[in-house]
Amino acid sequence: MDITGLLGAMPGAVAQGMIWGIMAIGVYITFKILDLADLTVDGSMVTGMAVCAMLMAAGWNVWTAMLIATLAGMGAGLLTGIFHTVMGIPAILAGILTQLILWSVNLKIMGKANQALPARKFDVLLTQLRTNEALIVLVIFCVVIVAILYAFFGTKFGTAIRATGCNEKMARAQGINTNRNKVIGFIISNGIVALSGALLAQYSGKADINDGRGAIVIGLAAVIIGEAVFSRFSQSFILRLTGVIVGGIIYYIVYQTVIFLGLDTDLLKMLSAIVVAIFLAIPYMKKTYFSKPGKRNKEVQ
Amino acid sequence: MLEIKSISKIFNAGTVNEKVALNGLSLTLNTGDFVTVIGGNGAGKSTLLNSIAGTYPVDEGKIFIDNIDVTNLPEYKRAKYIGRVFQDPMVGTATDMWIEENMALAMRRGKSRGLSWAIKNSDRKYFKELLSQLDLGLENRLSTKVGLLSGGQRQAITLLMASMNSPKLLLLDEHTAALDPKTASKVLDITDKIVESNHLTTLMITHNMSDAIRLGNRLIMMNEGKIILDISGEEKKNLTVEHLLQMFEKVSGAKLENDRMLLNNE
Numbered sequence: 001m002d003i004t005g006l007l008g009a010m011p012g013a014v015a016q017g018m019i020w021g022i023m024a025i026g027v028y029i030t031f032k033i034l035d036l037a038d039l040t041v042d043g044s045m046v047t048g049m050a051v052c053a054m055l056m057a058a059g060w061n062v063w064t065a066m067l068i069a070t071l072a073g074m075g076a077g078l079l080t081g082i083f084h085t086v087m088g089i090p091a092i093l094a095g096i097l098t099q100l101i102l103w104s105v106n107l108k109i110m111g112k113a114n115q116a117l118p119a120r121k122f123d124v125l126l127t128q129l130r131t132n133e134a135l136i137v138l139v140i141f142c143v144v145i146v147a148i149l150y151a152f153f154g155t156k157f158g159t160a161i162r163a164t165g166c167n168e169k170m171a172r173a174q175g176i177n178t179n180r181n182k183v184i185g186f187i188i189s190n191g192i193v194a195l196s197g198a199l200l201a202q203y204s205g206k207a208d209i210n211d212g213r214g215a216i217v218i219g220l221a222a223v224i225i226g227e228a229v230f231s232r233f234s235q236s237f238i239l240r241l242t243g244v245i246v247g248g249i250i251y252y253i254v255y256q257t258v259i260f261l262g263l264d265t266d267l268l269k270m271l272s273a274i275v276v277a278i279f280l281a282i283p284y285m286k287k288t289y290f291s292k293p294g295k296r297n298k299e300v301q
Numbered sequence: 302m303l304e305i306k307s308i309s310k311i312f313n314a315g316t317v318n319e320k321v322a323l324n325g326l327s328l329t330l331n332t333g334d335f336v337t338v339i340g341g342n343g344a345g346k347s348t349l350l351n352s353i354a355g356t357y358p359v360d361e362g363k364i365f366i367d368n369i370d371v372t373n374l375p376e377y378k379r380a381k382y383i384g385r386v387f388q389d390p391m392v393g394t395a396t397d398m399w400i401e402e403n404m405a406l407a408m409r410r411g412k413s414r415g416l417s418w419a420i421k422n423s424d425r426k427y428f429k430e431l432l433s434q435l436d437l438g439l440e441n442r443l444s445t446k447v448g449l450l451s452g453g454q455r456q457a458i459t460l461l462m463a464s465m466n467s468p469k470l471l472l473l474d475e476h477t478a479a480l481d482p483k484t485a486s487k488v489l490d491i492t493d494k495i496v497e498s499n500h501l502t503t504l505m506i507t508h509n510m511s512d513a514i515r516l517g518n519r520l521i522m523m524n525e526g527k528i529i530l531d532i533s534g535e536e537k538k539n540l541t542v543e544h545l546l547q548m549f550e551k552v553s554g555a556k557l558e559n560d561r562m563l564l565n566n567e
Contacts, residue, residue, distance in 0.1 A: 156405075156414040159398070163406050166395040173354070173393070174462070175380035175410040 006260045011131040013256040014249050018138040019203060020218050021248025022145060023196035024226075027219030028244050029189040033153070034165040034182060036084075039095035041219060042212045043102025044076040044190040048197025049207035050106045053115040056122050056202075066125075066198045073194020074187045076102055081183030106209055114208040117201055124202035134203060141199065145192065146241045153237060161185055193219075214269050217276050222247035224279040302502045303330040303353070303470055308362030309526075310348055322348035323359070324526035330470075330504070335496055337513035338506045339545075340523035346506045349523070350472045353504070355379040367469050381411030384463030384501075386456060386476040393459030396448035400439065400458060403447055404428045407462030431461050435491060453484035457491055464495045471496065473505040489516070510542045524553045 023045060030038040048069040055065035076098055083094035107113065119127035126134035152158045163171040164181040171178050193215075201207040226247030230239050259265060310323040322345045330336060338346050352359045355376035363372045366382045387393050394403050405420045405428075425443060432440040435457045439450075447455060456476055463471055473492065477485035493516060496503050507513050513520055519533035520540070529552045532540065 152416075154419055155416045156409055156419045157416055159402055159406060159419040160409075160414045162398060162402075163395045166397045167392070169387075169392050170395055171406075172377045173380055173383075173385045173387075174406050175377050175412075176406070176414075177377050 006257065009256050009260065010253065011135060012128055013252040015126075015128070015131055015134045015138055015203065016200075017249030017252035018135075018142055018245060019196050019200045019248075020252065021222055021245030022138075022142060022199065023193050023215065024219040024222030024244045024248050025145060025149065025241060026189040026192035026196070027216065028223050028241070029149075029185055029192070031220065031223060032165075032240075033162055034185040036091040036165075036182065036185075037095070037216075038077075038080060038186060038189060039092060039216050040076055040080045040098045040102070040186070040190055041095075041193045042215045043099040043106065044073040044193045044212075045197040045200075045215045046106045046207070046209060046212035047072050047076055047102055047109070048194030049201035049211060050109040050115065050197075050209075051194070052198035053117045053201045053207035054109055056117060056124070057115060062123055062125055062202070066195065069198035070191045070195045073197070074191040076194070077186035077188070077190030078183065080190070081186035084186070085179040085182055103209070110207065110209070113210075114206055116206050118205050119202075122202075124205075126199065126203050127205060128203050129205075138199070142245050145195075146238065146245070149241060150238045214272065217269070217272050218248075218251065220280070221251050221272055221276050224276065225250050228279070302332045302334070302367060303328070303504075304363075304365040304368075305329070305353070306363045306365075308352060308359045308364065310345075310352055310357070310359050314360075321526050323352065325362070326527055327362075328521070328528060330502055332502055333500050334519055335501075335503045335517035336505070336519045336521060337517045338504060338521050338523060339508070339510060339513045344523040345526040346523055347474055348526075350385075350474050350504060350506060353470070354383055354385055354472055382469040383472060384410075384465070384468035384470070385472045386459045386463050386474070388475040388478050390452035390455040390459070390479055393462070394447045394455050397446060399444045400432075400447055400450075401425060401428055401443040403458065404431070404462060404465070407465045410466055410468075412466075432458075434494075435461070451484075453480050453488055456480065456488050460488070460491060460495055464499050464501060467499055467501070469502060471501045471503040473503065475506050475508060478508060492516075510545055514540045514542065514545070522549060522552075524549075529553055 023041070027038070027041060030036050051069040051072045052065045055068060056062060079101070080094045080098040083089045083097055084091050089097070117124065119129055126137045128134065153162060160171065160176045161181045161184065163174065163176060164178045165185070168178050197212070200211070223244050224247065226243030226245070227240070229246060229250070230243030233239065255268065258268070258271075305326060305328040307325040307327050308323055309321070309325055312318075312320045312322055320343070324345075326345070326349065338349070340346050351357060353364060355371065355374060359372065363370060365371065366379075369382075371379050371382070385393070395406070401420055401424070405424060408424065428443060429440045437454055437457060439454060439458070447458065450458070460476070476492070477488050480488060489512060492505070495501070503517070505517065514537070518537065519531070520537050521528050522530035522545075530548055
């Protein structure tokens with residue numbers, strides 16, 4: 001085996017990891033801040049890719065295409081939010097319904113199962129053909145997104161959204177419209193996910209209806225890895241967000257490495273899901289099977 | 302201040318589990334009233350408070366706060382007028398957020414929440430001042446997660462939060478019941494101080510009859526979704542637990558079947 005081959009693949013892995021890290025920040029907003037599992041992302045990721053690819057193929061400016069892609073993702077989030085809050089459908093099911101709706105919508109947007117967006121022909125912001133340049137663009141995107149979210153969740157409005165996810169009863173008692181805040185959380189989350197989709201379409205030079213399959217699992221993996229790595233050092237919000245992106249990068253480095261080691265790529269999705277399942281189970285298993293009787297009360301508190 | 306006009310609430314109506322929690326209950330509170338509420342299990346005390354707060358809608362009747370009809374307002378809109386402390390210390394605060402963030406949330410109760418910073422330095426000074434009144438040493442722990450505090454500390458902070466912005470009504474739902482006796486009495490002292498200094502119109506449910514007699518200027522006893530006793534002024538000051546038990550038996554025609562209340566007579 002040629003180790004230089006692996007090293008050569010690393011910048012690409014880091015770039016892909018950052019794109020999925022941005023996507024995972026969207027997952028973080030619903031899963032960690034709002035305490036809701038939102039499966040819309042498998043669909044809204046592709047919506048972002050499809051809208052961006054189609055608009056650019058039709059000759060639109062890259063920035064406008066990305067903006068509209070983001071807005072399309074926000075629309076998907078709005079739909080899930082309405083399913084969940086106005087119609088009272090459990091969040092997980094609401095997300096699955098929107099995801100299924102988006103499957104059809106995405107096919108209609110593209111008119112077929114995939115759309116090429118070759119960097120030779122289009123003026124894209126980033127492409128896997130020039131990874132160094134792509135890395136710079138992605139670092140800028142990551143820094144701006146983390147900074148904006150950090151600021152937002154420190155505002156009166158942002159803390160009210162955090163309170164909604166942390167303790168709904170308390171939030172309502174403090175006059176917070178928890179349903180509206182959940183909808184806004186879904187909107188922001190899926191907007192970010194669609195934006196990462198727009199970036200991915202440009203980077204990979206295509207949009208494909210299947211690209212979003214299992215996105216939620218990759219997002220969760222990035223969130224969990226980021227938490228495992230960063231929570232030791234600091235609880236600060238800005239580091240947690242950064243940790244999510246780093247989590248995405250680590251995920252893709254591991255991904256590239258196991259491919260390099262000759263693992264059957266058909267098994268990758270299964271392995272990702274198993275890794276996520278194990279990490280999600282750890283807090284529960286620790287509490288249920290490994291805690292000493294005297295300690296249990298403390299943990300609950 | 303608070304005017305409740307014959308409200309009713311039936312849970313699981315039409316099923317074998319049907320439970321009439323409030324049965325045409327009417328109650329008027331004057332500004333500055335500190336009313337203690339006692340009654341056996343299932344008398345409808347918590348349902349009364351939750352109906353006022355808007356946790357669920359009532360089936361019949363009307364509720365007015367300061368002449369504003371709040372009967373159909375959702376819970377979060379009524380919060381503008383109401384401060385609340387719950388029985389479970391976990392409920393009143395956001396565990397994963399800091400003390401100052403919790404207090405800043407409470408400070409905006411009933412106001413808009415825009416895109417300016419949640420906490421300014423002047424707010425921190427104000428929070429410290431309030432916290433130092435509690436005498437629990439919390440004034441130097443503004444950026445401690447509330448989840449790390451004890452139940453008593455959390456109830457004390459929830460009380461401070463509930464009394465911010467001078468609410469028109471303070472609702473206390475057995476807020477010391479989950480605390481150990483020593484902490485409970487400390488939190489009750491704090492309650493008395495806060496209600497007194499802010500002149501808050503207060504409804505406090507308690508299962509402790511001597512507390513119900515000692516605190517406040519008015520006492521109501523509930524049974525089967527109705528108010529069966531309403532005592533205030535001099536008459537309340539001269540009450541004894543013994544006397545109260547006798548009155549209960551006379552009015553309701555039954556013995557007070559509530560071990561918790563009887564055990565708490567001291």
